[in-house]
Amino acid sequence: MSLGAYLAVATALFVLGLAMMIARRNLLYVLMGIELILNAANLNFVAFARYAAPAGGEAALRGQVFALIVILLAVAEAAVALAIVLHAYSLFDTVRPEEPDLLRE
Amino acid sequence: MERIAFALFAAIAVGGGLVALFHRSIVHSAFALMGTFLGISGLFVLLGADFLAVVQLLIYVGGILVLILFGLMLTKPDPSERKLRRVLLVLAAVAVPAAILVARIASAARWAAAEGPLPDPKPAAREIGFLFLLKDAYLIPFELAAFLLTVALVGAVFLARQPHPPPPGGEDR
Numbered sequence: 001m002s003l004g005a006y007l008a009v010a011t012a013l014f015v016l017g018l019a020m021m022i023a024r025r026n027l028l029y030v031l032m033g034i035e036l037i038l039n040a041a042n043l044n045f046v047a048f049a050r051y052a053a054p055a056g057g058e059a060a061l062r063g064q065v066f067a068l069i070v071i072l073l074a075v076a077e078a079a080v081a082l083a084i085v086l087h088a089y090s091l092f093d094t095v096r097p098e099e100p101d102l103l104r105e
Numbered sequence: 106m107e108r109i110a111f112a113l114f115a116a117i118a119v120g121g122g123l124v125a126l127f128h129r130s131i132v133h134s135a136f137a138l139m140g141t142f143l144g145i146s147g148l149f150v151l152l153g154a155d156f157l158a159v160v161q162l163l164i165y166v167g168g169i170l171v172l173i174l175f176g177l178m179l180t181k182p183d184p185s186e187r188k189l190r191r192v193l194l195v196l197a198a199v200a201v202p203a204a205i206l207v208a209r210i211a212s213a214a215r216w217a218a219a220e221g222p223l224p225d226p227k228p229a230a231r232e233i234g235f236l237f238l239l240k241d242a243y244l245i246p247f248e249l250a251a252f253l254l255t256v257a258l259v260g261a262v263f264l265a266r267q268p269h270p271p272p273p274g275g276e277d278r
Contacts, residue, residue: 009115015200016122023195025186050152054223076257083265089180
């Protein structure tokens with residue numbers, strides 16, 4: 001397989017995640033869209049690491065290490081975002097992202 | 106063989122994402138997202154990132170997805186929220202610029218990328234472990250990541266508590 005095939009899959013996942021964030025009116029869909037986008041980025045990191053340094057060694061692992069750190073950030077982000085969603089739900093009794101508008105008053 | 110495996114995993118990943126985007130029920134969307142994560146894990150295996158594939162399974166399928174399902178259980182979804190027209194419009198509005206951009210980048214860039222069959226990858230878990238623990242490699246990001254996880258989890262617990270009841274005589278909320 002060529003590098004372009006992996007980049008195409010990553011682009012498709014990125015587009016799906018972004019569309020999910022924008023088009024669906026539920027805070028949990030926003031969360032899922034962010035996870036999809038981060039996964040697409042990870043796929044790019046690993047694919048570039050594999051094809052730029054096919055012989056292996058430290059350069060080939062750099063992309064994988066970066067992807068690991070991105071996964072870790074995604075975990076922290078998911079935990080905090082879910083806490084915020086639950087808090088907003090108990091305050092506003094809805095998970096629609098456009099309902100909370102306290103700052104507008 | 107690799108071509109078939111790639112097509113299979115890519116189809117699982119992108120198909121799962123499509124179902125997640127279009128399905129009316131958010132529970133089905135969450136489970137379709139599991140397919141996406143599994144497909145990406147398979148793609149990691151094809152790319153020689155064995156450790157990352159296992160981490161992907163553990164963290165995403167076993168952790169984040171369960172977290173999202175808990176979020177679904179604790180909130181009330183709005184079943185009429187999906188408007189097919191809006192989803193299609195947004196998908197087109199995002200996909201067309203992205204496709205043009207990626208096509209332009211791919212045709213213009215000169216990456217130092219290998220072509221053709223690559224040599225077999227070596228197992229990566231041991232090397233990644235060494236990289237994370239060596240002082241002149243990634244020790245500082247490793248420690249910072251541990252610190253960030255602690256802060257994020259404590260912060261999440263703090264945020265997710267029930268809000269305080271309004272003080273007597275004060276306004277509600």
